[in-house]
Amino acid sequence: MSMHSISLTINGKKFEGQAEARKLLSDFIREDIGLTGTHVGCEHGMCGACTVFIDGVGVRSCLTFAVQADGTSIETVESLAKDGKLSPLQEAFWENHGLQCGFCTPGMLICAEELLRENKNPTEQEVRLAISGNLCRCTGYHHIVLSILAAAKKLQGAAQAA
Amino acid sequence: MKPPKFEYRAARTVEEAVSLLQEAGEDAKILAGGQSLVPMLNFRLTRPSHLIDINKVSELDYIREKDGKLAIGALTRERTIERSALVRQKFPLLTEATEWIGHVQIRNRGTIGGSVAHADPASEYPALVVLSDAELTIQGPDGSRTTTWDEFFVTYLTTSLQPFEVLTELRFPLPKPGSGYAFVELARRHGDFALVGCAAQVTMNGKGTCQEARLALIGVGPFPHRSPDAEAMLKGQKLTDKLISEAGQKISEEVEPEGDMHASTEYRRAMSKVFTERALKKALSRVQGGK
Ligand SMILES: Cc1cc2nc3c(=O)[nH]c(=O)nc-3n(C[C@H](O)[C@H](O)[C@H](O)COP(=O)(O)OP(=O)(O)OC[C@H]3O[C@@H](n4cnc5c(N)ncnc54)[C@H](O)[C@@H]3O)c2cc1C
Numbered sequence A: 001m002s003m004h005s006i007s008l009t010i011n012g013k014k015f016e017g018q019a020e021a022r023k024l025l026s027d028f029i030r031e032d033i034g035l036t037g038t039h040v041g042c043e044h045g046m047c048g049a050c051t052v053f054i055d056g057v058g059v060r061s062c063l064t065f066a067v068q069a070d071g072t073s074i075e076t077v078e079s080l081a082k083d084g085k086l087s088p089l090q091e092a093f094w095e096n097h098g099l100q101c102g103f104c105t106p107g108m109l110i111c112a113e114e115l116l117r118e119n120k121n122p123t124e125q126e127v128r129l130a131i132s133g134n135l136c137r138c139t140g141y142h143h144i145v146l147s148i149l150a151a152a153k154k155l156q157g158a159a160q161a162a
Numbered sequence B: 001m002k003p004p005k006f007e008y009r010a011a012r013t014v015e016e017a018v019s020l021l022q023e024a025g026e027d028a029k030i031l032a033g034g035q036s037l038v039p040m041l042n043f044r045l046t047r048p049s050h051l052i053d054i055n056k057v058s059e060l061d062y063i064r065e066k067d068g069k070l071a072i073g074a075l076t077r078e079r080t081i082e083r084s085a086l087v088r089q090k091f092p093l094l095t096e097a098t099e100w101i102g103h104v105q106i107r108n109r110g111t112i113g114g115s116v117a118h119a120d121p122a123s124e125y126p127a128l129v130v131l132s133d134a135e136l137t138i139q140g141p142d143g144s145r146t147t148t149w150d151e152f153f154v155t156y157l158t159t160s161l162q163p164f165e166v167l168t169e170l171r172f173p174l175p176k177p178g179s180g181y182a183f184v185e186l187a188r189r190h191g192d193f194a195l196v197g198c199a200a201q202v203t204m205n206g207k208g209t210c211q212e213a214r215l216a217l218i219g220v221g222p223f224p225h226r227s228p229d230a231e232a233m234l235k236g237q238k239l240t241d242k243l244i245s246e247a248g249q250k251i252s253e254e255v256e257p258e259g260d261m262h263a264s265t266e267y268r269r270a271m272s273k274v275f276t277e278r279a280l281k282k283a284l285s286r287v288q289g290g291k
């Protein structure tokens, strides 16, 4: 089987590697790039844990092949914290018990991030829809919803202060 | 699980996609959004020799109004359709159908052409192809051809697309003035595939008589169910609750749903009546200006 050269930007840094066509982007990120924040739960699009941004658009990395990401810019959960400081969204998860085991958290964070980039003031219903494709086996979702709503408030506060 | 081995080629134009398919032979498959194909690969339910990626075929990504029809390129993402002001204004039934599909990150990748070519019996877009008698344009080695749903959908997950063919465009005739629409469905959770769903479009004249009714149901047979008899019952009539209930009854007698662990045949049949009624009532309320 032929190998494909893949060169992409990951969280702002260049990365070059090689992969078989069948290598899933989720595995490429975890095994080749070595970033294990992106979690793999189901490998069929159902759990959302593997969600990353490709060129700013949230996608399931388990339903994308690494070769398809050649030339793109990818952001994973590791891109959210800056200089070791949690982002307001991550802080809100911390403060509102938005995670227990943490398995679903990277996907929840990316999907919430995608929502908040587009909608600065989401309703609870909009938050629930935004994470409707993400499974969590621990929290019962309630605290995740509270966390995202709290993050929206924090970001609004920061925007007003600026 | 992990996908089986395959060779990968990316096309930049439809012509190139067709010739790459020909070079690769009959076991090749097109890769569009991958939201149905990649899960099947990961479960090894399919083992294509080659995947021909059409994600860079930008000439298939457009939404245009043309001769009273809405022409949509096969690679147009579900999310693009959901957000299109043109679609919302001219054919809001398509917007409403899109909102039922999966979740944001699925719609970010999934394409209308992929959904229709995949032909899942519970998918929303095939229902609109059937409801509106949309024209489908298909490009192959010998040029292009146009077809409609009665020739296109064969059975569960099976269409009349031939090995080297690419679905390129879908053209939906726009609803006439005085029309109302609704897409309603029963799913276990929002974003899950529908157990039963019904799309309805009714066109009324100024006197409150139904000039045309179109219905398509999903989840109740191998591909979306259209009922000429139920539509004929409604045409030329005032749409009273009694008549709507009779049309729903008619449809529930026609459909032949398969039962599964989520819903039995009997339950789906009963729900086909309920959801036909709900769709018709909601469509009617929207003609009268309500929402
Ligand atoms: C978690 C989840 C939930 C979902 N929920 C829903 C839902 O509620 N409703 C719904 O309708 N769908 C749902 N989907 C499926 C989604 O809408 C898919 O995107 C869609 O069915 C297939 O489109 P695609 O572009 O991803 O096609 P792909 O997966 O790339 O391809 C599907 C099939 O079509 C063929 N194909 C693709 N494009 C063409 C073309 N232009 N010409 C010829 N053949 C082509 C491929 O070879 C393949 O056989 C869901 C998917 C997931 C993962």
Ligand code: FES
Pocket: A039, A040, A041, A042, A043, A044, A045, A046, A047, A048, A049, A050, A051, A060, A061, A062, A063
């Ligand atoms: S691992 Fe990708 S959605 Fe579950």
Ligand code: FES
Pocket: A098, A099, A100, A101, A102, A103, A104, A105, A135, A136, A137, A138, A139
């Ligand atoms: S915190 Fe454990 S799965 Fe969500």
